[in-house]
Amino acid sequence: MKKIPNIGKKNILVIGDIMLDTYYRGDVQRISPEAPVPVFHKTAEKSMLGGAANVAANLAAADQLVSIMALVGNDKNGEIIRGILEEKGINTDLVVTSRRNTTEKIRLLASYHQQVVRIDAEDTDAISEQECELLLSKLEKTIDRYDLVLVSDYLKGLLTYELTQGVIQVSNQKKIPVIIDVKDSKIEKYKDACLLKPNLKELHDLTGMPVSSDKEIVSASEYLRKTCNCQFVLTTLGAGGMVLVGGETPYFVKSICQEVYDVTGAGDTAFAYLAACIVNHCSMEDAVKFANYAAGIQVSKVGTSCVYWNEIEHFLINGRADEYTRKIVDINSMAELRKRNPDKKIVFTNGCFDILHIGHVRYLYQASLLGDILVVGINSDSSVRRLKGSDRPINADVDRAELIAALAFIDFVVLFEQDTPYELISAVKPDILVKGGDYKSDEVVGKDIVERRGGKLVLIPYVEGKSTTGILRKISCQMDEKVWKNVQFD
Helix, strand or coil, X not given: CCCCCCCCCCEEEEEECEEEEEEEEEEEEEECCCCCCEEEEEEEEEEEEEEHHHHHHHHHHCCCEEEEEEEEECCHHHHHHHHHHHHCCCEEEEEEECCCCCEEEEEEEECCCEEEEXXXXXXXXXXXXXXXXXXXXXXXXXXXXXXXXXXXXXXXXXXXXXXXXXXXXXXXXCCCCEEEECCCCCHHHHCCCCEXXXXXXXXXXXXXXXXXXXXXXXXXXHHHHHHHXXXXXXXXXXXXXXXXXXXXXXXXXXXXXXXXXXXXCHHHHHHHHHHHHHHCCCCHHHHHHHHHHHHHHHCXXXXXXXXXXXXXXXXXXXXXXXXXXXXXXXXXXXXXXXXXCCCCCEEEEEECCCCCCHHHHHHHHHHHCCCCEEEEEEECHHHHXXXXXXXXXXXXXXXXXXXXXXXXXXXXXXXECCCCCHHHHHHHCCCEEEEECCCCHHHCCCHHHHXXXXXXXXXXXXXXXXXXXXXXXXXXXXXXXXXXXXXXXX
């Protein structure tokens, strides 16, 4: 099994077209009486980062120190983008302009993930000479901070020939590698970059060469590499995987077989993880492998969702990528939860959840109905042993965490080592603290933290006759019966 590389925190700058991806979820159950078109009934709305901003978000998810340099409109969507970037801890160096609106892509999703229609609202006019000079001036002042520069071109007017070549020249003077996700068909625009990442169509448009076979793809990639004086060309082949040209021999990787829900943002995710590996001195082959893993995981999600290292690790161990593994986080993540969700009602509960049963499920579901975000703390193995004895737990903490995370109504799962969740509750700062009905109010750990903040304690009755102890007792009795039946008396 391939191991996760030893990834440190490097400073990476992303330059490119940023946009807001807005998702409307709903259902379609009837045809409009006004025209023969379906009626979309909106039930939910979500804003996500798109374009270069999504690349930056994935780099942050890959534990890198990320900055982004771009242009946004002086409008509501620009404000939303800036807010999301700040929430994710991404440093912003944005030029705000009244000359153009922030690009927004609106997608209508029915039946949770089926895309019905996409609406693009965008200005694609080239940036002005003054805006170009301002961005290059910002880059010249800050370039020494960075270990790698990513250029994410979406042909939205930011990355003109002048700006792209300016970025490459400034970076090369400081011997800082530049890798570019290309979109333009003007080959001279990308000259002297370290690595270019086109898709199959973009490779054809850049070179004018056929790309119908592996041999033709390699030939076109070599032509692009030599013409642009770059070290590597990585061509993404969609369902066909990826091919890297620039080493001793072409390097092909097959795509990851996953159930595909949405391909939106898969290229951004691959680009980010390619960069994270390169800047941390992985081999190019390993960088391509992990970029491919990340893209394969991303397409199993809906929208421009980020991919995390723990998801890749889970995939390598289990041979699949599951959305719910993202729910398992540490206490440090929880410390940011309140700040990132100031208007949400956070619910917290905890337990050992050693053998998951219907009592647990009903209890947790009732807890989820009390607010917007449900966080579940789970005692670690050592904590359970101290509380319940050396013969417990039956199931390991990582297994217990994954089982709880797999429940659709759970938002976050956190393992804690202490005998009580007091420290974790202090980090989460929940609005509502939930415990089982067998507790008395004054016995509940963390009640003081919640009530000081104006929150409350809720006691939910356990389901009668459903408990881990009862299950273990039943198993023990059945085992005893089997033993006695096999006893031979003289």
